[in-house]
Amino acid sequence: MTDLLFLGIDGGGTKCRARLRDAQGNLLGEGTGGPSNIRLDPDLVWSSILTACRAALAQAGLHERDLGRIHAGMGAAGAGQTSAVDRLLARSHPFASFAIDTDAHTAWLGAFNGGDGAILIVGTGSCGYGGVSGRCHYVGGWGYEISDDGSGAVIGRELLRRCVWVHDGRAPGTPLSDAVLAEFGNDLEVLVDWVGKARPSDYGRYAPLVLEYAGRRDPLGMAIVTEAAAGLGSIATRLLDLGAPALCMFGGLAEPLRPWLPPPVQRTITSPMADALDGAILLARTALSGRQS
């Protein structure tokens, strides 16, 4: 009963996932909870974490009293923001220890088991992250306004920007621009109203359409995807230049964008050794051994 337990937590905006392993690495159970983006109310985040944790404990046939044996590690979007982490850590928790880092860090820990390597996450946003010789590096990932090159949000915004050119007569129309402009009734006032309310995820919903048309050699789609791939290639190249020997790609747009990347980048892509939940478990183990040494 006094054996160590390790809990890996993935804290996302819509749900929280948790995985429980024993000290030997055996899988004991998994569970999910509610929203756990750490920019949210800390009480809500802890409630989501504990819901996911208790579900994993129950699956393992363990109990509330076993909470105190758990060393937890959490990867969370927004954990680069010190103030949000401080707010979360100001609450008490029932674990033996609790370590937190960014979701990029735990994805990287899982992918390379803590060894040298880089990851490239491409979904609504984009972010590069790598660890080399014990030093970690972020490349990009500062939000779609001024960063997130090659992300779904940037692809979608670029699509609408170029559709304005087509509507103005500044660029030739293509089947892709025809389809998008028709969606807005060929009325830029309607389009601009939509833009005024659009969030990054709204722009990002156009990325699959752009990729689909690009795959059919639509000139506008190909131009946008080529530009996105160049942006991602620049992030990857920087990480490889920093000394990362290989690259893992994650996120909903990783697979469709991969064939568009520059061949020297494509050649470095490998499959991850493990996922971000196991990366979070490694975070917990590393934090514990750090405290013990």
Added chain:
Amino acid sequence: MTDLLFLGIDGGGTKCRARLRDAQGNLLGEGTGGPSNIRLDPDLVWSSILTACRAALAQAGLHERDLGRIHAGMGAAGAGQTSAVDRLLARSHPFASFAIDTDAHTAWLGAFNGGDGAILIVGTGSCGYGGVSGRCHYVGGWGYEISDDGSGAVIGRELLRRCVWVHDGRAPGTPLSDAVLAEFGNDLEVLVDWVGKARPSDYGRYAPLVLEYAGRRDPLGMAIVTEAAAGLGSIATRLLDLGAPALCMFGGLAEPLRPWLPPPVQRTITSPMADALDGAILLARTALSGRQS
């Protein structure tokens, strides 16, 4: 006392300007009032218009009772938005007639006295507008999110975007990027916090800095200004291709950006015949003669 009076109004976000002329075109007076962006409360906008109008009347030695002799024309940012115009026109006014159109339209009316020609406005935003053979065309000007190529807001945002590349090691630093990154303590978290609160005018405040460094051959500054000029060149080219024989430039960035424009565009640039206030007077006269014919 029954002679016609014509009032030209320029409705801006910070102030309202008005100019009064008689039927022969003689200048009688000018005045200013408060904020009159027509997206604001209609009562506030009318109050600003009438303040500016009464100041012009006073300068002309005229009186409250002369309001009924005035045929007014107003150019206003946001007048392309039908709902805002409808809100404004739902209020009663003391004028004999009142016509309203966009600030681009009155700037064009003034610049070419209603004849064929195009204008390019470059300040915080950018917009192209032209009238050819009685047909008017907007090119660009749909806001900095997906349009406003070459504007101050887009130049400033592009500066910060490329400064992130420099900070990441994805692009070489230059004196311009050094200066900007130092302003944010070389801390991208500080920069991203700033971006989260930034309005287009905040980005636009970086445009003079970019132009200054570009003038000193800073590679980053030159790259951004070259891209901005290409965007403006594409707007101008479209207007010229639609048949506009000449181009007038307006806005705080028109003069510094002009030498960067493609030579075939530069060659078409002329001085405006008159300003937007006289364009608004022409709007009022045209509306009146349209009603009388």
